[in-house]
Amino acid sequence: MEKTVVLITGCSSGIGLGLAVRLASDSSQRFKVCNAGVGLMGPLETCSQEAIKAVFDVNLFGTINTIQAFLPGMKCRKAGKIIITSSVGALQGVPFNAVYCASKFAVEGLCESLAIVLQEFNIHITLIECGPVNTSFLSNMQSMDPEGHELQGLDPKTYALYRQYSQHCQSLFQDAAQDTDEVLQVFLDAICTPNPPLRCFTTQFFMPLTRLKLLSPDGSEYVQAMHKFVFSTSEPQGDQA
DSSP states (O other), rough: OOOOOEESSSSSSSHHHHHHHHHHHOOTTOEEEEEESSSSSGGGSSOOOTTTEEEEEGGGGHHHHHHHHHHHHHHHTTTTEEEEEEEEEHHOOOOOOHHHHHHHHHHHHHHHHHHHHHGGEEEEEEEEEEEEBSSHHHHHHHHHEEEEEEEOOOOOHHHHHHHHHHHHHHHHHHHHHOOOOHHHHHHHHHHHHSSSEEEEEEEEHHHHEEEHHHHHHHHHHHHHHHHHHHHHOOOOOHHHO
């Protein structure tokens, strides 16, 4: 049986590492895993461009370079998948993460545009929209020095809002964070499904807020709801359906 060759970028930890291990240890040995990093699985040079059937990109700033590098081979073969991890939080404009959200919005727009054209070449782009995942994100945020340069110069009101946001994140990770293994099945489905969709969500917890962006075209209801969700002292309420 011909193996599905999967290139993974940014697989030194978190979801990328978990996916690499899951694919490499698949009992049916359906996959050959390559990576663009160092010291894990088969290095990139062991995978010819022509053989790669799926690219899983977890390196945000390498997305454009990754697509440019492997798209020509996929177009010639008229087959392939590019799977990019995104964030439900970025779609919602999480406060105090403006640059992160802006970069994610850019990737979302890039992929939407490409997906329309690449349909002619039987190439599928899929954005995996993750909620909170138990990786190093929260610990990194908690290690930020509250008196350090990141927060220097904030006015008292904005600083107070940041403290509320920090508490909100800790509560949210406690209540809604998924383990890495829990979200990997979504990525496996995208790799194995012949025609994966443009977007897949790993959790339904945030869907009420996501739907509100469409239901309130002028954005006012969404802004109010998001402000209440993040800065309210009450416990966050997700989709219980």
